[in-house]
Amino acid sequence: MPCTTKIADINFKPKGIILSGSPYSVYDSVSPHADPAIYELGVPILGICYGLQEIAWTHKGTVAKCDHREYGFAQVKINKGSNDSTNALFEGLGDEMQVWMSHGDQLSSLPPSFHIVAHTSTAPFAAIAHDTKPIYGIQFHPEVTHSPRGREVIARFVLAICGCRADWTMEGFIGKEIKRIREICGPRGRVIGAVSGGVDSTVAAKLMHEAIGDRFHAIMVDNGVLRLNEAAQVKTMLTKDLGVNLTVVDASDLFLGRLAGVEDPEQKRKIIGNTFIHVFEAEAAKIEAIAEEEEKTGTEKKGKIEWLLQGTLYPDVIESISFKGPSATIKTHHNVGGLLKDMKLKLIEPLRELFKDEVRALGRLLTIPAPLVQRHPFPGPGLAIRILGVVTREQVAILQHADSIYIEEIRNAGLYDQISQAFAVLLPVRAVGVMGDCRTYEQVIALRAVQSEDFMTADWYVFPAEVLRRISSRITNEVAGINRVTYDISSKPPATVEWL
Numbered sequence: 255m256p257c258t259t260k261i262a263d264i265n266f267k268p269k270g271i272i273l274s275g276s277p278y279s280v281y282d283s284v285s286p287h288a289d290p291a292i293y294e295l296g297v298p299i300l301g302i303c304y305g306l307q308e309i310a311w312t313h314k315g316t317v318a319k320c321d322h323r324e325y326g327f328a329q330v331k332i333n334k335g336s337n338d339s340t341n342a343l344f345e346g347l348g349d350e351m352q353v354w355m356s357h358g359d360q361l362s363s364l365p366p367s368f369h370i371v372a373h374t375s376t377a378p379f380a381a382i383a384h385d386t387k388p389i390y391g392i393q394f395h396p397e398v399t400h401s402p403r404g405r406e407v408i409a410r411f412v413l414a415i416c417g418c419r420a421d422w423t424m425e426g427f428i429g430k431e432i433k434r435i436r437e438i439c440g441p442r443g444r445v446i447g448a449v450s451g452g453v454d455s456t457v458a459a460k461l462m463h464e465a466i467g468d469r470f471h472a473i474m475v476d477n478g479v480l481r482l483n484e485a486a487q488v489k490t491m492l493t494k495d496l497g498v499n500l501t502v503v504d505a506s507d508l509f510l511g512r513l514a515g516v517e518d519p520e521q522k523r524k525i526i527g528n529t530f531i532h533v534f535e536a537e538a539a540k541i542e543a544i545a546e547e548e549e550k551t552g553t554e555k556k557g558k559i560e561w562l563l564q565g566t567l568y569p570d571v572i573e574s575i576s577f578k579g580p581s582a583t584i585k586t587h588h589n590v591g592g593l594l595k596d597m598k599l600k601l602i603e604p605l606r607e608l609f610k611d612e613v614r615a616l617g618r619l620l621t622i623p624a625p626l627v628q629r630h631p632f633p634g635p636g637l638a639i640r641i642l643g644v645v646t647r648e649q650v651a652i653l654q655h656a657d658s659i660y661i662e663e664i665r666n667a668g669l670y671d672q673i674s675q676a677f678a679v680l681l682p683v684r685a686v687g688v689m690g691d692c693r694t695y696e697q698v699i700a701l702r703a704v705q706s707e708d709f710m711t712a713d714w715y716v717f718p719a720e721v722l723r724r725i726s727s728r729i730t731n732e733v734a735g736i737n738r739v740t741y742d743i744s745s746k747p748p749a750t751v752e753w754l
């Protein structure tokens with residue numbers, strides 16, 4: 255829920271409250287603040303990063319800017335001799351643990367009635383607790399995969415301190431979601447499905463297929479910025495392995511025409527998102543027209559197409575929705591932002607509460623073949639956000655070729671499953687090179703490979719040098735127009751996975 259939610263406006267009694275992080279500083283005039291009534295409820299409260307600072311600020315502690323923004327790993331040490339009853343957060347988790355920090359502000363003095371529970375070499379107030387109430391604050395991020403025991407800290411809070419039950423299971427989710435989809439669609443309603451061949455849309459499509467069978471119609475839009483031979487490969491995979499009813503629409507001229515001359519990444523995302531919906535509506539109208547014709551000729555009519563399936567995940571939702579400020583929009587992911595205001599189809603998004611690792615687990619339970627479930631994610635706006643600068647057919651062809659070599663060599667080296675996402679990026683600069691006795695002046699390919707579980711944070715992948723050497727040599731020899739290959743060694747944050 256938005257952190258600005260008023261307790262008077264909610265119609266349930268929370269068992270506990272977690273105040274999450276935020277890009278703001280508590281002293282900014284526009285900073286979001288939690289309703290002070292949360293402290294009167296008597297339920298446990300955990301503040302994470304900004305949430306800790308918010309708790310301290312409300313209780314008259316002080317927060318100050320760090321000399322440097324702190325990003326990266328830190329070793330948290332639990333203070334010996336802390337008040338045992340309020341030290342419950344770390345109970346059973348040992349004396350120290352590795353955690354991930356990402357903050358610009360930190361506590362500079364304790365609020366009255368609070369004590370320090372843990373520290374790091376640079377943060378004396380890495381974790382604090384109230385002396386008598388179940389109120390806790392931690393400076394690090396337990397929710398990211400780079401805090402290996404963060405899940406246990408959250409479990410301590412949710413299960414032990416708040417007394418919640420851990421009764422959510424993926425099997426239960428499947429049953430509930432299938433039931434929900436059947437209720438939404440009714441006995442005759444039909445759904446058009448957006449599939450890309452990626453894990454998300456494939457899992458969403460399979461779930462829809464399980465729920466409503468052939469009333470679900472999958473459509474793949476070839477937007478002209480897919481990977482090499484992707485449309486054909488996806489068609490074989492979805493129809494052969496999953497038996498899904500699929501139409502492939504070649505709309506590459508339309509997309510590339512609308513993208514002509516556009517450099518701005520957010521504009522590219524919006525154009526692709528909007529065009530995507532247009533193409534879907536046109537395709538839905540065609541299928542509807544066929545159904546009308548069938549009815550006239552006496553064949554049974556299945557019902558109206560009212561819904562559009564999208565494989566939206568929770569990180570897309572978090573990163574795209576800014577409600578009057580508190581959560582900064584980092585990128586408008588095309589399947590959430592950029593939708594047309596007059597869209598005629600309603601959205602159905604069965605995965606919008608799941609993270610990527612959960613979608614893979616769901617896919618396995620739905621018996622989707624392993625190579626499909628393990629496939630690296632591919633963004634909706636495709637190669638358009640991996641071509642820095644303007645997108646042309648020529649640029650797309652160069653990037654498709656370089657990317658296919660890169661992925662082929664990763665597979666040949668047996669490294670594909672160790673990497674969460676790998677792709678090539680085409681830079682809008684030219685560099686000098688030499689080929690034979692001639693000077694060349696050509697474009698640069700950047701290679702990106704990251705390891706991540708939920709894509710909210712990511713680390714760059716350390717390749718064996720000989721693999722990089724082979725990839726670089728093949729790309730510069732085989733891809734016309736490229737004379738230089740670089741490897742991106744940035745983590746997220748502060749970078750993002752994609753370059754745009």
Ligand code: XMP
Pocket residue numbers: 523585586587588589631632633634635675709746749750751752753754
């Ligand atoms: P970033 O670049 O935000 O990427 O760190 C995190 C994950 O999201 C994917 N991504 C997108 N997916 N539409 C999508 O469907 C988008 O506009 C988009 N932008 C990034 C990215 O490939 C990575 O897996």
